[in-house]
Amino acid sequence: DIQMTQSPASLSASLGETVTIQCQASEDIYSGLAWYQQKPGKSPQLLIYGASSLQDGVPSRFSGSGSGTQYSLKISSMQTEDEGVYFCQQGLKYPPTFGAGTKLELK
Amino acid sequence: EVQLVESGGGLVQPGRSLKLSCVASGFTFNNYWMTWIRQAPGKGLEWVASITNTGGSTYYPDSVKGRFTISRDNAKSTLYLQMNSLRSEDTATYYCTRENRQLRLFDYWGQGVMVTVSS
Secondary structure, three states: OOOEEEEOOEEEEOOOOOEEEEEEEOOOOOOOEEEEEEOOOOOOEEEEEOOOEEOOOOOOOEEEEEEOOEEEEEEOOOOHHHOEEEEEEEOOOOOOEEOOOEEEEEO | OOEEEEEOOEEEOOOOOEEEEEEEEOOOHHHOEEEEEEEOOOOOEEEEEEEOOOOOOEEOOOOOOOOEEEEEEOOOOEEEEEEOOOOHHHOEEEEEEEEEOOOOEEEEEOOOEEEEEOO
16 A cells, blocks of 8 residues: 655644645555545545645645655645645555645634 | 535444445436545544446455445445444444545545444
């Protein structure tokens, strides 16, 4: 199975601050990567697919980048509603595997 | 609007069985693979089972293979997860998801249903 390693495990950011979350795959996943946001007490929601494509309705302050085994999610200006846990997921090979998550809090 | 509504969760003793259901609406159910994903309390996400759009093939990780069975009734737009021989480590919130087969990701999630396995 492809292992997904996320970092950091948690971070806090001030309003308007830029936030970056990293995700490393154990092998090349050829941009087959998705990012999900899970707000407290809610189910995960798809943010980004294909490593860099924004899902419909997702604010443009979210962006994804990367290739090969290294990927990142960036929030260009932290907002209150961005608090939650972020997960990456590889879709190159079955079984689908997720990173352990990054908890983002407002400072 | 796509909606996935799970039901059937609860408290169950180790070794017993439970069946989850997920009613889908807002899309053509029989066009999509469907997947169950679970999340243990305070933990990450784990793929549990997937089924093709016709129901002809199913897929499981080793952790549930032989104990869990995913199925669907396309006439009722309903997805199921039969869970047998439950263990304490199966305690989790179970999410019904719609799978985008081309991209192999999960574009819609239900609200989740809690399953607690405890004596």
